[in-house]
Amino acid sequence: MALLEIKNLTLFIDTGDETVKALDKVNLRLDEGEIKALVGESGSGKTLIVRAILGAIPDTWSIKADRITYQGKSMQDMSPEQRRQIMRREIAVVFQEPASALDPSVKIKEQIKESIPDEFIEKAWPWQQSKQREALAISLLHRVGIKNHGRYMNCYPHEIPADVCQKIMIAMALASEPKILIADDSTRGMESATKTQILRLLLKFNKTKKLAILFVSHDLLAITSMAHSMTVLYCGQTVESGKVKSLLKRPLHPYTKALLDSAPSFQVSLAPKSKLVALDGTIPTLQHLPIGCRLGPRCPNARKECVIVPSPRSIQDHLYSCHFPLHLPKSAKRKSIKVVSL
Numbered sequence: 594m595a596l597l598e599i600k601n602l603t604l605f606i607d608t609g610d611e612t613v614k615a616l617d618k619v620n621l622r623l624d625e626g627e628i629k630a631l632v633g634e635s636g637s638g639k640t641l642i643v644r645a646i647l648g649a650i651p652d653t654w655s656i657k658a659d660r661i662t663y664q665g666k667s668m669q670d671m672s673p674e675q676r677r678q679i680m681r682r683e684i685a686v687v688f689q690e691p692a693s694a695l696d697p698s699v700k701i702k703e704q705i706k707e708s709i710p711d712e713f714i715e716k717a718w719p720w721q722q723s724k725q726r727e728a729l730a731i732s733l734l735h736r737v738g739i740k741n742h743g744r745y746m747n748c749y750p751h752e753i754p755a756d757v758c759q760k761i762m763i764a765m766a767l768a769s770e771p772k773i774l775i776a777d778d779s780t781r782g783m784e785s786a787t788k789t790q791i792l793r794l795l796l797k798f799n800k801t802k803k804l805a806i807l808f809v810s811h812d813l814l815a816i817t818s819m820a821h822s823m824t825v826l827y828c829g830q831t832v833e834s835g836k837v838k839s840l841l842k843r844p845l846h847p848y849t850k851a852l853l854d855s856a857p858s859f860q861v862s863l864a865p866k867s868k869l870v871a872l873d874g875t876i877p878t879l880q881h882l883p884i885g886c887r888l889g890p891r892c893p894n895a896r897k898e899c900v901i902v903p904s905p906r907s908i909q910d911h912l913y914s915c916h917f918p919l920h921l922p923k924s925a926k927r928k929s930i931k932v933v934s935l
């Protein structure tokens with residue numbers, strides 16, 4: 594059973610003038626202890642998926658999905674209180690901007706203490722409980738590699754460097770010992786040494802605590818170094834999903850190939866100063882979406898069939914949504930390919 598599963602998630606946004614389909618039948622699966630990368634260029638809908646999981650949907654948005662489940666239980670059928678409980682204890686999120694996610698008017702010490710669930714505190718007098726919380730807060734900071742806790746505990750968020758704030762956010766996210774950590778572009782804009790440190794930290798928790806991680810990013814290099822599997826999103830549609838190794842070796846969707854070709858680190862035979870390959874055009878706005886496969890107007894392989902949205906297909910556990918996939922093994926071409934229902 595998947596730990597988290599999304600099947601055919603469609604999200605509509607009412608912009609005032611019209612209703613746009615920002616996510617179109619998106620599929621995502623996260624297994625226990627798995628690190629999954631959710632990649633796609635800016636505006637592809639990664640954060641919208643995270644918001645749909647969290648249930649943080651404004652009134653002007655609406656969602657339709659065959660399934661959004663956590664440990665097999667439908668999150669859509671849960672009461673707001675049940676969903677809040679899961680988000681408080683089982684699924685933690687670290688956002689892009691740590692400084693804005695922390696409360697600017699409250700000292701770090703108080704914010705970390707607050708993030709510790711009451712169940713972790715033994716029954717005692719309030720002052721004793723406060724001491725217990727403080728000890729746990731310090732041990733959380735140590736676990737994320739902040740050894741000199743005394744330097745930061747009494748600070749406000751704006752007095753602390755961004756990378757330390759990010760580690761504090763991770764410490765707070767881990768306080769409830771969640772099963773899933775969603776890192777929404779949490780290393781964006783960081784210099785590479787800091788980024789490596791944060792990624793190592795997450796990897797450590799994945800290995801030692803079997804923490805499943807949904808790592809949202811457009812930094813392919815960082816993500817592929819640590820993720821087991823990857824889901825690629827283009828303009829609100831999932832285009833390909835599978836083990837990182839097989840996607841890197843044999844991308845089936847033209848968009849995944851273009852994404853990899855546009856990153857110098859994946860171009861082994863790239864001559865110095867040679868141009869990187871990129872798709873023509875830019876990602877369309879939600880107000881001007883093409884019908885069918887949304888990559889159509891930019892896709893080098895597009896044909897008339899692409900005006901129909903391709904169904905997800907699979908070769909073993911490698912899923913793709915494309916009428917004219919690349920690199921299909923001969924055996925798969927000969928046999929009819931099994932259309933999976935995710």
Ligand SMILES: Nc1ncnc2c1ncn2[C@@H]1O[C@H](COP(=O)(O)OP(=O)(O)OP(=O)(O)O)[C@@H](O)[C@H]1O
Pocket residue numbers: 606615633634635636637638639640641642778811878879
């Ligand atoms: N509150 C909103 N109202 C209207 N449109 C929105 C809103 N939030 C997001 N969108 C639109 O939904 C689309 C997907 O946005 P989203 O933030 O999920 O992209 P993303 O892949 O996370 O991008 P980035 O990597 O830059 O964070 C974009 O076209 C964006 O303009």
